[in-house]
Amino acid sequence: MSGNPDTLDRYFVPTEVIKVGDQRGVVAPIFLQSQGEKIDNPLKGAWKQYAQKFNYEAWLVNSIPSTKDRVWGAFAEVVGEFLEDRDGTVFDLGTGPGTSSRMVLEKSKRVRVMGFDVEEEWLRQSRENLAEFAGRAAYLQADLTRPLSSIPDEVATLSLAHWVTPYLSKEGQKVMYGEQARVLGPKGVFLTNNLEEGVTYNEMLKRFVGWEMQQGNAEGVAEFAKMRPVADLFDEGRKSGAMYPATVTEQMGMLKEVGFGKVERVRELTHPSFDQPFSVVIAAYK
Numbered sequence: 537m538s539g540n541p542d543t544l545d546r547y548f549v550p551t552e553v554i555k556v557g558d559q560r561g562v563v564a565p566i567f568l569q570s571q572g573e574k575i576d577n578p579l580k581g582a583w584k585q586y587a588q589k590f591n592y593e594a595w596l597v598n599s600i601p602s603t604k605d606r607v608w609g610a611f612a613e614v615v616g617e618f619l620e621d622r623d624g625t626v627f628d629l630g631t632g633p634g635t636s637s638r639m640v641l642e643k644s645k646r647v648r649v650m651g652f653d654v655e656e657e658w659l660r661q662s663r664e665n666l667a668e669f670a671g672r673a674a675y676l677q678a679d680l681t682r683p684l685s686s687i688p689d690e691v692a693t694l695s696l697a698h699w700v701t702p703y704l705s706k707e708g709q710k711v712m713y714g715e716q717a718r719v720l721g722p723k724g725v726f727l728t729n730n731l732e733e734g735v736t737y738n739e740m741l742k743r744f745v746g747w748e749m750q751q752g753n754a755e756g757v758a759e760f761a762k763m764r765p766v767a768d769l770f771d772e773g774r775k776s777g778a779m780y781p782a783t784v785t786e787q788m789g790m791l792k793e794v795g796f797g798k799v800e801r802v803r804e805l806t807h808p809s810f811d812q813p814f815s816v817v818i819a820a821y822k
């Protein structure tokens with residue numbers, strides 16, 4: 537199974553969310569729940585709650601507007617630079633409601649996008665949000681911490697993971713990186729982001745919210761606070777190791793370990809609530 541992107545054509549059907557890869561991670565918790573057992577990974581439940589409760593763009597992107605250009609806009613600019621001479625298939629890992637997929641589809645008519653997510657509800661929203669791109673967008677349910685066994689080698693030209701890796705376990709991140717090294721073609725690039733040394737995920741959110749309050753954005757902050765029960769699940773995830781927010785240096789090391797030849801910092805993200813860049817976009821080249 538190598539090198540022919542046409543093998544992906546069957547996934548570009550507008551009406552379906554298709555399950556791919558090793559489904560144990562996706563199916564097992566539902567099965568266990570139906571048997572009255574506790575879910576193995578509390579984060580699975582978190583994403584479901586999150587997807588059901590929030591209009592992601594209204595909630596995160598618009599309620600904390602100081603991050604809109606500095607986080608999503610900055611990533612979009614980097615993606616635009618990497619899309620310039622590229623055609624073929626772009627993978628959007630942890631696509632959520634399709635925010636990054638949309639920016640790719642709007643920036644280039646020469647590519648198609650496969651959005652992967654563990655949570656079916658996000659994929660349903662993504663399908664609705666990207667309806668105008670039918671035929672160029674595919675929606676795949678997969679646990680990215682497990683092998684994407686039905687995806688052939690070397691079929692993607694660019695792969696994105698925007699604000700996804702801190703939510704995966706350390707071992708899970710390595711599996712996901714290894715799979716990207718496998719599915720990207722010889723000139724493929726993996727673009728991802730992570731937090732700069734010395735910045736924790738909680739600290740980042742606290743600072744963003746504090747800044748918004750200083751700016752008098754009480755409504756946005758109240759909207760953001762609705763996330764509290766989900767944030768508690770993330771805390772549980774961090775304690776149990778289900779979620780591992782690695783630093784940039786650590787993440788770059790893992791990417792080299794799984795076989796990426798060159799790994800670079802391509803964009804530092806800044807926010808007025810931090811004196812230093814708080815996050816970095818990383819490019820890993822095959």
Ligand SMILES: C[S@@+](CC[C@H](N)C(=O)[O-])C[C@H]1O[C@@H](n2cnc3c(N)ncnc32)[C@H](O)[C@@H]1O
Binds near residue numbers: 629635652658703
């Ligand atoms: C913070 S959201 C980021 C969404 C989008 N990439 C963006 O930047 O707007 C993280 C996404 O990763 C997904 N996710 C978390 N763990 C996952 C896993 N193990 N496999 C696949 N997707 C996962 C979540 O369901 C959620 O949609």
